[in-house]
Amino acid sequence: MLPLVLISAVALFTALCYKYIIYPGFISPFSKVPKAHFSVPLTSLWIKWKRPEGTNAIPTLLEAHRKHGPIVRLSPDELSVASLDGLRQVYTGGFEKSQEYADEFINYGTPNLVSMVQNRPHSIQKRMISHVYSKSSIHNSVDLQTLSKILLFERMFPALQSAVQGDKIVDAYGLSQALGVDFVTAFLFGIDNGTDYIRDIVARRKFMTNYWAKKDGVDTERTTEELEAYVLSLCHAAETVSEQSPTSRPVVHAQLSSQLSKSAVPPQQRDLAVASEMMDHISASIDTTTVTMTYIEWELSQNLGLQSALRKELRSLPSPLLHSLNSGKGEQIEQKLPDPKELDALPLLNAVLKEVLRVYPPSAALLDRVTPPGGAVIEGYDIPGGITVGTSAKIMHLNEKVFSNAESFKPERWLSDGSEQSVNRIKQMNRWFWSFGSGGRMCIGNHFAIHMLKTIVAAIYTNYETTIVADEGIEPEDAFVALPVGRKLVLKLNPVDEGT
Numbered sequence: 001m002l003p004l005v006l007i008s009a010v011a012l013f014t015a016l017c018y019k020y021i022i023y024p025g026f027i028s029p030f031s032k033v034p035k036a037h038f039s040v041p042l043t044s045l046w047i048k049w050k051r052p053e054g055t056n057a058i059p060t061l062l063e064a065h066r067k068h069g070p071i072v073r074l075s076p077d078e079l080s081v082a083s084l085d086g087l088r089q090v091y092t093g094g095f096e097k098s099q100e101y102a103d104e105f106i107n108y109g110t111p112n113l114v115s116m117v118q119n120r121p122h123s124i125q126k127r128m129i130s131h132v133y134s135k136s137s138i139h140n141s142v143d144l145q146t147l148s149k150i151l152l153f154e155r156m157f158p159a160l161q162s163a164v165q166g167d168k169i170v171d172a173y174g175l176s177q178a179l180g181v182d183f184v185t186a187f188l189f190g191i192d193n194g195t196d197y198i199r200d201i202v203a204r205r206k207f208m209t210n211y212w213a214k215k216d217g218v219d220t221e222r223t224t225e226e227l228e229a230y231v232l233s234l235c236h237a238a239e240t241v242s243e244q245s246p247t248s249r250p251v252v253h254a255q256l257s258s259q260l261s262k263s264a265v266p267p268q269q270r271d272l273a274v275a276s277e278m279m280d281h282i283s284a285s286i287d288t289t290t291v292t293m294t295y296i297e298w299e300l301s302q303n304l305g306l307q308s309a310l311r312k313e314l315r316s317l318p319s320p321l322l323h324s325l326n327s328g329k330g331e332q333i334e335q336k337l338p339d340p341k342e343l344d345a346l347p348l349l350n351a352v353l354k355e356v357l358r359v360y361p362p363s364a365a366l367l368d369r370v371t372p373p374g375g376a377v378i379e380g381y382d383i384p385g386g387i388t389v390g391t392s393a394k395i396m397h398l399n400e401k402v403f404s405n406a407e408s409f410k411p412e413r414w415l416s417d418g419s420e421q422s423v424n425r426i427k428q429m430n431r432w433f434w435s436f437g438s439g440g441r442m443c444i445g446n447h448f449a450i451h452m453l454k455t456i457v458a459a460i461y462t463n464y465e466t467t468i469v470a471d472e473g474i475e476p477e478d479a480f481v482a483l484p485v486g487r488k489l490v491l492k493l494n495p496v497d498e499g500t
Contacts, residue, residue, distance in 0.1 A: 033079065033381045034068035036060070044075035054216075055478045056365045058394050065395055071379040079389040080366060081378060082396055084431055089378050090389055091439035094119055095369035098388055107276040108228055110269065114280050119440060125277070126444060128259035132251050135447040139340040143248040144451070147186040147194075150247070152459050153335045155182070155198040157323045160464065164493055169469055172297050173290070173489040178204050180289025181282065183452050188278050189238040190250040211286065215481070231279045235271065253278060281445060287481045288449050289456075291362040292353070294489050296457060298474055299356060299409050301466045301491055306352070306411070311496065313348045314462040321458045343454055351414035353453055357435040358397045359409050365480045366390030367437060393434040394482075402432045466491045 037046040051057040061080050064072045070083035081090060089095075097117045105115040116122040131137060138144060156179070163170045178197035181204070185194035197204035207230070214223040238250035239257070256277055260270045300307050314320060319336045343349070373385040383389070398406045403413065413429070416422045436446040443449070460466070473486020 030073075030382065030384055030387075033071060033073045033383070035073045036064040036068070036080075040073050040075050042076065044078070047074045047078065054480075056392070056480070058364050058392060058478055061366075061392065062395050062398060069379075071381060077387050079378075079383065079387060080395070081389055081391050082399070083379060085379055086389075086391055087396075087434070087438055089376060090369050090391065091367075091437065091441065093376075094440060095371060095376075095389070097441075098368045098370050100368065105280070107279040108232075108272040110272040110276040112273075112276040112280040113444060114284075115276075123440060124263075126440075128263075129252060129256050129277075130444060132255050133444050133446075133448055138447045138451050139344070141251070143190075143251050144187060145337055145340075147183070147191040147248040148337055148455055149335055150191050151179070151182055151186065151198065152321070152337075152455070153323065155196065156456075156459065157463075159198055160460075160493060161323075164464075164495055168492050168494065170491050170493055171489075172466075172491045173294050173484070173487060174201070174204070176290045176293035176297075177208055177286060179293065179452075179456055180285045180287075181207070183289070184282055184285035184448075185234060186248060187448065188250060188252045188281060189234045190241045190253075191248040193234055193237040193241065193250065208286075211283075228275070228279065231282065232271075232275045235275045235278060252281065284443070284445060285449070285452075288362045289453065291360060291476075291482055292356055292449075292453055293456060294484060295356050295360040296352065296453075297460075297466055297491060298468070298471060298489055300352070300461065301468045304465065304467075307461060307465060310348055310352060310457075310461055311465075313346050314458050317342055317346075321455075321462045323463060337455070338458060340451060343458060344451070346454075347415055348411070349454055349457065351411040353450065353457070354414050354433065355409055355411040358403070358433060359407070360476055360482065361393040361397065361435045362482060363480055364392055364394035364476070364478070364482050366392050391434070393437075396432050396434045399432060402428055463496060465494045465496050467494075468492075 031041055035041065039046050047057070050060045061072070061074075064074075065080065065082050070081060070086060072080045074080055081087075096119055099117060102111065102115050102117050105112070107115075111121070113122055113126055116125070132141075156175075159175070160170065175198070178201075181195050181197050188194070195203070195207070197207070207227075210223040210226050213219055214227060235253060238253040241250050241254075253274060256274050257270070260273060265273055300310070315322075317338045319338050321336075321338055323335075368388050368390040371383050371385050371387045371389060375382060375384045377383070378389065397403065400406050414426060416426055436443040436449075468490075469492050470488060470490040471484075471486075472488060474484045474489065476482040477485050
């Protein structure tokens with residue numbers, strides 16, 4: 001007869017095997033979800049091996065989805081979803097964020113829209129500033145028109161003209177960074193208090209060195225302290241700007257400050273709450289503009305025919321974005337910007353931008369959410385509460401059933417010939433287009449970003465033809481922000497006369 005201790009040990013071992021191996025791996029409803037690897041019900045070692053620190057393992061996830069379908073299990077408590085049903089359930093359905101967002105994206109020890117884990121405080125703060133970022137506000141903003149004219153005509157065009165009169169070589173990657181910071185800080189704090197990184201290259205490099213060091217986890221304490229002190233100084237400067245400013249007002253800073261003064265947020269916390277939000281908007285603009293402008297210019301510089309067609313469209317505007325160097329006769333041209341609504345309606349410009357955002361989304365990472373305590377049903381599978389589930393824009397955008405020849409850059413896919421088939425095809429692609437997210441947590445600045453990018457593209461390609469000088473390491477990093485691996489794009493600029 002077996003000793004009682006041995007019987008107890010065998011029983012305990014059997015029970016543990018059933019609880020932690022047999023039931024979760026083979027019997028529970030959750031076990032029916034397709035697995036990216038046989039080991040994932042039991043351990044996260046496989047996905048950790050495929051996803052070294054700082055990477056997304058997008059090629060691995062894409063292969064798994066193509067093999068197993070729209071929902072794939074990556075570990076005992078993580079799923080990847082790539083479907084319209086998944087978007088509806090997870091993002092429109094309001095699943096809350098994981099604690100990692102609070103840990104990684106908080107500024108000044110104070111939450112902002114990105115780092116807020118719970119939906120209710122996020123919704124309250126988002127409503128405070130959503131109006132100034134709405135499409136109608138962006139298109140009708142006198143402040144945005146004013147600051148755009150200054151940034152383009154007084155800063156960017158002289159810088160490009162100086163390059164053309166020299167060796168015609170432009171650091172397009174660095175200029176994209178500068179434009180991203182200068183545009184957003186001017187909108188946040190007013191043009192007089194924003195950065196001037198288009199012209200002040202030394203200051204730009206110092207700021208960006210700190211910015212990327214903080215993002216990469218290098219000397220985090222020092223870089224965080226310097227960045228936060230700098231942005232706080234911009235906030236303090238914005239507080240002194242008059243509503244009757246002759247240039248531009250601190251649109252976002254003023255709006256959030258005003259709304260927080262009416263809220264339950266204690267006065268001693270308001271300054272840091274505003275500064276935390278402003279830092280987050282700066283970060284988002286840097287990431288979006290740097291990635292998107294770099295790849296727009298890279299793709300256009302390889303296709304002079306596409307450039308020519310885009311230039312023809314841009315110059316068809318009632319007020320094309322010309323400057324005097326390219327007047328054809330050398331005379332001064334009135335400094336005018338296109339009407340934002342007319343610029344937004346250009347089909348080829350929209351197609352180029354949308355295709356770049358599709359093929360090169362600024363962030364390809366899974367945007368994680370957590371299933372509610374009562375669980376959820378996603379793609380027909382019962383998912384328990386507390387499971388991390390996320391969707392990647394990159395994987396959504398590479399669905400061959402929606403985007404034919406999905407990995408190729410084909411702006412023409414977004415152009416309609418007016419037929420019902422063409423219209424329906426574009427509607428379907430738009431449903432799968434996910435560069436700015438969806439639901440209540442969708443990027444609040446998407447209309448600002450689209451307008452800014454279209455304005456910059458119009459300014460450059462109305463006046464110049466670009467070709468590639470150096471693009472080593474142009475492929476996107478497999479990181480949260482999908483920058484070029486080499487962080488480099490050097491272009492040659494050739495002025496194009498108005499009559500060309």
